[in-house]
Structures are given as structure tokens and as C-alpha cells.
Amino acid sequence: MDYLIGIDVGTTSTKAVIYDKKGKIYGYANKLYPLIQENSDMAEEDPDVIFDATVAALKEVTGKVDGKILGVSWSTQQHSLIALDQDHKPLTNAITWADNRSEKYASAMDKDGSGLELYKRTGLPNHPMGPVYKILWLKNERPDIYKQTRYWVGLKEYLIYRYFGQLKEEYGMAAATGLFNIHTMDWDEESLKLTGVTRDQLPELVEATYQVKGLKPEYAKEIGFDADMPFIMGGTDGALSGIGSGAIGDGEVSVTIGTSGVVRTFVDKPQIDPKGRIYCYPVMDGKWIIGGPVNNGGIVFRWVRDNLFAPEKALAKEMGEDPYDLLTKIASKVPAGSDGLIFHPFLGGERAPIWDGNARASFFGLTRQHNRSHMVRAALEGIVYNLYTVELALKEAAGEPKKVMASGGFARSPLWRQMLADIFEEPVTIAESFEAGCLGAMVIAQISLGLADNLSVVKNFIGKTNTYQPNPETYANYREIMPIYIRLGRKLESEYTAIAEYQRKREPKE
Incomplete structure (x- = not known):
């Protein structure tokens, strides 16, 4: 039998789910890791600890089946930043979306209006979560690190480099940096000038369905993969959780509450809020995702x-x-x-x-x-x-919205399900689908490998749904x-x- 793996690298843990081609689950792994917080503004993670967690998760689910693994696809937390030296060694931990130390740089750009202009170009709201602001913080307050930095990457890009020795970044993850122009679909010249970052310091841009090949032999052996098996780029955890919840149609809104939370919907073209309250990032196949994330879920x-x-x-x-x-x-x-x-x-x-x-x-x-x-x-x-x-x-x-669909850890609680329907004053549908981010990643893998034509295939995998009325x-x-x-x-x-x-x-x- 043939299998696919969706792996979701979150803020507090990495989860992996192994599926057959019809979406049936054959194994699940969840590997925890700590957040490094020396004060209330700091929120870092050790990228090598997370890499080890991905190896362990992939090895565990692979060991649950006897057959061919067709591919692994990624769902990964957004807005992280890692500075690498010329040998691709980390000069920093992964500075996560929750890190607030660049707040004064985001606030300054909010006050003079340049943050709103950056948002209109990049789709990234004005907030210290953005890697563009983190780079400004490092440039001004950690100049020793800034000057040594040869490459700027996020967590997914670092993990892929560890597995393959290649620096790649898919468009959706790039958009979440504030360095990418969602209208030209290329690195944003004004953001590069602002930060002093050059194009050759950034990964190669690729599609969500891009297959990375050439897995290092030591990891292929340890996990149990064929050396020529591809890893599919996948997308951001927000977009893929939206896909995995089944809310991909026109007017369908997905609400996810995990460690953090988000309300989002898919649209057919870039859509910017004049007040700068919602993000806008590309996903794939002419689909864009707009929405608002919250820190506090x-x-x-x-x-x-x-x-x-x-x-x-x-x-x-x-x-x-x-x-x-x-x-x-x-x-x-x-x-x-x-x-x-x-x-x-x-x-x-x-x-x-x-x-x-x-x-x-x-x-x-x-x-x-x-x-x-x-x-x-x-x-x-x-x-x-x-x-x-x-x-x-x-x-x-x-x-x-025409329909509200919910997913995430909170969705296990009948109290929260009903609370969501009552406060939103709308029917809320909960799909049976397990680990929406992993499922969304698996759907991207199906499309990449020619097993499905488009995102609508997720409707075959989400299982039964229950709707809670207000x-x-x-x-x-x-x-x-x-x-x-x-x-x-x-x-x-x-x-x-x-x-x-x-x-x-x-x-x-x-």
C-alpha cells in the first residue's frame, strides 16, 4: 500500500499523521518542545531541537506501516526568523511569531504610516510578529549578529536545509515575512532596502506543490525513507489548517483555536483591508487567504x-x-x-x-x-x-460568511463549540477531520503527486460533520x-x- 505524511510544525509541538491515498489514518505522532522565554517579550525556540522532533515524529509514523511512502508535506508556523552564518549555522534561535522585542520598530512605522504602506504591498499587518520588523530589531540592537548573517530564513526553510542542503521558500511563507510583494509575487524591493537585506540572502521562491529531492542518506536511513522520496513544500499552518477544516469554498470561514487562534477565508485574488486589520497571503492555484490571527487562544x-x-x-x-x-x-x-x-x-x-x-x-x-x-x-x-x-x-x-467551520484543540470541547455558535450567532460546523494542519498538508501532497486535481479533494477526507446552532x-x-x-x-x-x-x-x- 502507498502512504502520504502530513507534518505540522507548530509553536509547542510537531505532529505527524500518515495516511493512505484515500485519507485513512494509519498513525499519529506528537513531539513536544519548549518555548524559550527569559522575559515577557521574548519567545524563541531552538531550531535544532525542533528538527530532532520532526525526525522523531516522521520515524514514529513511518514505523506504523509497511509500504511505500510517496511523500511528506509540510505545514509550518509562520513569521519565524533565523539568522544563518556563511556555513548555514544558526546565529540565533528561531525567533517566533510570539516574540515582541521588535515592538518599537513596528510602532514607529505604524505612527508614520509606513507600516500601512508596507502592509498594502506585502499583506503583512503592522506588528512585531513580522520578520521584517525582527530584522530591523537585530540590525539596530544586535548589530554583531546582523553583520555576521549570510542568510535570513524561517523555521521551515531551516528544516528543509537540514534535510536536503537546499534553501527553498514557498510563496505563502515568504509573504508572511513582510519582505515579499503579493502583487508582483517577488521579493519586495522597498522592504529589502528598509532592512538592508539582499536577494542572495534569501531562499529561492517556489510553489506550494514544489518537490524537494535529494534527502541526505543519514536521515533517509534513520527515518526509513527511500532516498529519492520527495518532501513537498506545503504551506503555512494557517492556510493548511483552513484547508484541512474543509472551509475552502466561496464565503466559507474557518475558525481555529490551538495555542493561538485565527479566523480566515479563501479568496480568488489579493484583498487588502484599508485599515490594515487582516493579512493577505497567497496559497496556490489562484487561491489567497485573508484573515486575522490572535496570539491568545x-x-x-x-x-x-x-x-x-x-x-x-x-x-x-x-x-x-x-x-x-x-x-x-x-x-x-x-x-x-x-x-x-x-x-x-x-x-x-x-x-x-x-x-x-x-x-x-x-x-x-x-x-x-x-x-x-x-x-x-x-x-x-x-x-x-x-x-x-x-x-x-x-x-x-x-x-x-455563508458557512463557519471550526477546528483545533478547542473543537473537542462541546462547551466551546456551543460558545462559538452563540457568540458568533451563527451555525458552526465541526468536521471529524483530525489534525487539520496535517490533513491540509496531505492534500497539497496529493495535488503535487498527481493524485488530485485541486483543493476540493479535501471534502473526501474530512469525514462527518456536526453543526451547532446558536x-x-x-x-x-x-x-x-x-x-x-x-x-x-x-x-x-x-x-x-x-x-x-x-x-x-x-x-x-x-
């Missing part, structure tokens, strides 16, 4: 678990219960709207729709009648409130509290920079 739930419910976390583990399941049970006993307790979930700054690296989280409306149960529900609701404000911006750009009694509560959430957020914006600067003065230095 499941990572907020983890913070609640570890900091507000540590005793319950320990008790759940002793009882063999998932601590998250216990917390959702606790939250479900609190009425929708958390009796007027609102949580702005900006624990790690925020991307869409406010694009403010200095944003900070807050509870508002606390009274003596509130307890930790209210706080956990308010935190879950705050995540979805924020995603709803992203959908409002997306509606302005792309019109009313509850009129519940969404009436949310309809009343959402305007308060939005107005309050606008009033707090003027103080985010002040409190962030106060905090930075008191944090340990690198």
Missing part, C-alpha cells in the same frame, strides 16, 4: 489551568482525568456572560484585530459574587469574544455584553503602552 486556557486552578490540575491528574475537561465542567456551571465578568485575553500582546504588541490582559466587572468558576468561564468567553471581533473585520473585507437564550446574553467588551477594549488601548513599559523596567534583562 488555548495558551490562555493553559494559563488559567496552571495559575488559577493548580490544585485541581494536580487532582485531575491523580484521578486520570484531563485537567482541561475538569475546567470546562466547572465553567459550564456558570451562566453565559459570566454574570457580567469580562476578560480581555491579551496575555501575550495581541495581533488581530488591534495589532498591538503592548496589549495586556484584564478582568473587568469583578464583584464579591464572582469566584474562580466565573473567572475560568470569562477567560474562555474572552478568547471567543476576541475572535468574534476579528470576524467583524473580516466581514467588512469579504462580506457575510441558542437564542444564550446569544441574547452575549449580544448584550459584546458591545461592553468592545467599548472597554477601546478605552484600555490608550494605557497599554504605559503599563507595558512599566513592566519591562522590572523584568530581567537578557
Whole structure:
């Protein structure tokens, strides 16, 4: 039998799924790794640790089958940056999308309008997540590293180099750097001039379906691959999770909540928001993806678990219960709207729709009648409130959605599924599909290898779907509290920079 592997290199783990040509799953692996955070603005990862995780994941799923592996396809986190020396050795860790140290350079370009102009050319919103801003930070504050840098790459490009000794970058990942012009489909001359980066410091641009060949023998042997087996470039984790959720048709919106979160839809041509609130990146076959990512998805739930419910976390583990399941049970006993307790979930700054690296989280409306149960529900609701404000911006750009489909770790929770339908006040469809990013990568592999004609083949693989209808009694509560959430957020914006600067003065230095 022939098989395909989709591998999803995320922020906290690498996941690999092995499929047959009909999309049946034969194996799954999940390899965790740490985020390096010495202060609240820093968010790095060791790229060699992640490389080892990909080897281990691929080896594990390959060992579950007896047959020919036709190819491996990538889904990888966006916006990472690694500086390489002339021997292709890392001078930095992978500086991730969550790293906020270039905030002042993004803010300066926001104030003078050049950030909006860069967005109009590149589709990258003005925010320190962008590698273009990270390079400016290194240029000005780490000049020793900047001067030694021979190549600028992201995490996927580094991994492919380790496997093949080739520097390649597909168009969607390139667009997420802020160095790529989405209108000319080439590196952006103005961004290169701004950063001082030259074309020969960047990888070769290729399509999502491009096959990289020439796997180094030592990795072919260790994993169990044929030496001539191709790796397919694939795409960004955002685009491929959208594909894997099945939301590829006109007007179909996908919502994903994993560590972070995103609301997105596919369009047929570049579409720029005059206010710069949503990204726009190419995918393949004349498809573009527009949407808004949020920093604060499941990572907020983890913070609640570890900091507000540590005793319950320990008790759940002793009882063999998932601590998250216990917390959702606790939250479900609190009425929708958390009796007027609102949580702005900006624990790690925020991307869409406010694009403010200095944003900070807050509870508002606390009274003596509130307890930790209210706080956990308010935190879950705050995540979805924020995603709803992203959908409002997306509606302005792309019109009313015809269908909302959801995926990600949160989709396992019936409470969050219903919460999403109630807050969005729209039916929400959950597909059975497992690990949407891996599935999306596998679909790209099918197209690349001539097994499928276009992205619509994913409809054959997503399995059964369940649709959650909004509850009129519940969404009436949310309809009343959402305007308060939005107005309050606008009033707090003027103080985010002040409190962030106060905090930075008191944090340990690198």
C-alpha cells in the first residue's frame, strides 16, 4: 500500500499523521518542545531541537506501516526568523511569531504610516510578529549578529536545509515575512532596502506543490525513507489548517483555536483591508487567504489551568482525568456572560484585530459574587469574544460568511463549540477531520503527486460533520455584553503602552 505524511510544525509541538491515498489514518505522532522565554517579550525556540522532533515524529509514523511512502508535506508556523552564518549555522534561535522585542520598530512605522504602506504591498499587518520588523530589531540592537548573517530564513526553510542542503521558500511563507510583494509575487524591493537585506540572502521562491529531492542518506536511513522520496513544500499552518477544516469554498470561514487562534477565508485574488486589520497571503492555484490571527487562544486556557486552578490540575491528574475537561465542567456551571465578568485575553500582546504588541490582559466587572468558576468561564468567553471581533473585520473585507467551520484543540470541547455558535450567532460546523494542519498538508501532497486535481479533494477526507446552532437564550446574553467588551477594549488601548513599559523596567534583562 502507498502512504502520504502530513507534518505540522507548530509553536509547542510537531505532529505527524500518515495516511493512505484515500485519507485513512494509519498513525499519529506528537513531539513536544519548549518555548524559550527569559522575559515577557521574548519567545524563541531552538531550531535544532525542533528538527530532532520532526525526525522523531516522521520515524514514529513511518514505523506504523509497511509500504511505500510517496511523500511528506509540510505545514509550518509562520513569521519565524533565523539568522544563518556563511556555513548555514544558526546565529540565533528561531525567533517566533510570539516574540515582541521588535515592538518599537513596528510602532514607529505604524505612527508614520509606513507600516500601512508596507502592509498594502506585502499583506503583512503592522506588528512585531513580522520578520521584517525582527530584522530591523537585530540590525539596530544586535548589530554583531546582523553583520555576521549570510542568510535570513524561517523555521521551515531551516528544516528543509537540514534535510536536503537546499534553501527553498514557498510563496505563502515568504509573504508572511513582510519582505515579499503579493502583487508582483517577488521579493519586495522597498522592504529589502528598509532592512538592508539582499536577494542572495534569501531562499529561492517556489510553489506550494514544489518537490524537494535529494534527502541526505543519514536521515533517509534513520527515518526509513527511500532516498529519492520527495518532501513537498506545503504551506503555512494557517492556510493548511483552513484547508484541512474543509472551509475552502466561496464565503466559507474557518475558525481555529490551538495555542493561538485565527479566523480566515479563501479568496480568488489579493484583498487588502484599508485599515490594515487582516493579512493577505497567497496559497496556490489562484487561491489567497485573508484573515486575522490572535496570539491568545488555548495558551490562555493553559494559563488559567496552571495559575488559577493548580490544585485541581494536580487532582485531575491523580484521578486520570484531563485537567482541561475538569475546567470546562466547572465553567459550564456558570451562566453565559459570566454574570457580567469580562476578560480581555491579551496575555501575550495581541495581533488581530488591534495589532498591538503592548496589549495586556484584564478582568473587568469583578464583584464579591464572582469566584474562580466565573473567572475560568470569562477567560474562555474572552478568547471567543476576541475572535468574534476579528470576524467583524473580516466581514467588512469579504462580506457575510455563508458557512463557519471550526477546528483545533478547542473543537473537542462541546462547551466551546456551543460558545462559538452563540457568540458568533451563527451555525458552526465541526468536521471529524483530525489534525487539520496535517490533513491540509496531505492534500497539497496529493495535488503535487498527481493524485488530485485541486483543493476540493479535501471534502473526501474530512469525514462527518456536526453543526451547532446558536441558542437564542444564550446569544441574547452575549449580544448584550459584546458591545461592553468592545467599548472597554477601546478605552484600555490608550494605557497599554504605559503599563507595558512599566513592566519591562522590572523584568530581567537578557
